[in-house]
Amino acid sequence: MNTQIKICGLSTEASIDAAVKAGASHIGLVHFEKSPRHVALEQAASLRMRAPASLKVVLLLVNAELDLTTKAIEVIKPDIVQFHGSESAQWIHALKNTVDIEIWKALGVRDAASLKTADEYDNAADLILFDAPAQALPGGTGMRFDWSLLTEHKHKLPWGLAGGLTSDNVKEALAQTRTQLVDTSSGVESAPGIKDVDKIAAFCQAVRDYDNH
Numbered sequence: 001m002n003t004q005i006k007i008c009g010l011s012t013e014a015s016i017d018a019a020v021k022a023g024a025s026h027i028g029l030v031h032f033e034k035s036p037r038h039v040a041l042e043q044a045a046s047l048r049m050r051a052p053a054s055l056k057v058v059l060l061l062v063n064a065e066l067d068l069t070t071k072a073i074e075v076i077k078p079d080i081v082q083f084h085g086s087e088s089a090q091w092i093h094a095l096k097n098t099v100d101i102e103i104w105k106a107l108g109v110r111d112a113a114s115l116k117t118a119d120e121y122d123n124a125a126d127l128i129l130f131d132a133p134a135q136a137l138p139g140g141t142g143m144r145f146d147w148s149l150l151t152e153h154k155h156k157l158p159w160g161l162a163g164g165l166t167s168d169n170v171k172e173a174l175a176q177t178r179t180q181l182v183d184t185s186s187g188v189e190s191a192p193g194i195k196d197v198d199k200i201a202a203f204c205q206a207v208r209d210y211d212n213h
C-alpha cells in the first residue's frame with residue numbers, strides 16, 4: 001500500500017517542486033494570517049498553478065467566515081479544503097450544500113474522548129485529520145500526541161495523522177496507527193515557515209521504506 005503523504009505549509013515554488021519530486025500526494029497551503037506559513041490568496045492561487053494534476057492541493061482555513069471561505073475556494077481552486085479551527089459539523093454541513101469540494105476536518109486529540117468528537121463530522125466532512133491539540137497556533141505546532149489512542153481505531157470516515165511527524169518517527173507512527181495518510185509541516189522545516197528540501201525527501205523516503213518493509 002502507498003501511504004498518502006501531505007506536506008503542509010508550503011509557500012514557495014521550490015518547496016512544491018521538492019514535494020512532487022519526493023513523491024508527496026498532497027500539499028497544504030495555509031491561509032491564516034497568524035501562521036508563519038500564511039500565504040495570501042493571490043500567492044496561494046499562483047502556487048496552486050505550480051502543482052501538477054497528480055498532486056492534490058489542500059487549502060487550510062481557520063474559523064474563516066463563509067464569505068472568505070467561498071472566495072478563497074473560488075480564487076485558489078484547491079482540490080480539498082481543510083478546516084483547522086473550531087468549525088462545527090453543522091457549519092461544515094451547510095457549506096457542503098453550497099460548494100462542491102472535498103472537505104477535511106482537523107481535530108486535536110487529547111484523549112479517547114477526542115476521538116468520539118470526530119463522529120459528529122460523519123455527515124459533514126470527507127476525512128478527519130487527527131492532530132496534536134492546539135497550542136499558540138491551532139496547527140503546525142510540531143507537537144505529537146499519544147498515537148496509541150489510534151491503534152485499532154475504526155471510523156466511518158477515512159482519517160489521517162498529523163502532529164510532530166518527522167522522518168525519524170513516522171515509521172513508528174505508521175506502525176502504531178496504520179493510518180493511510182500522514183501530514184507533516186514543522187518536521188520538514190529548518191525554521192518555522194521555511195521548508196527544507198532534504199527533510200521533505202527524507203520524510204517521504206521514510207514513508208516509502210515503511211510501505212515496502
Ligand SMILES: O=C(O)c1ccccc1NCC(=O)[C@H](O)[C@H](O)COP(=O)(O)O
Pocket residue numbers: 008009028030032035036037060062084131137138139140141142143162163164165183184185186187
Ligand atoms: O501550519 C500551520 O502554521 C497551521 C496554522 C494554523 C492551522 C493549521 C496549520 N497547519 C495545519 C497542518 O495540517 C499541519 O501540517 C499539522 O498541524 C501538523 O503540523 P506539524 O506538527 O508542524 O507537523
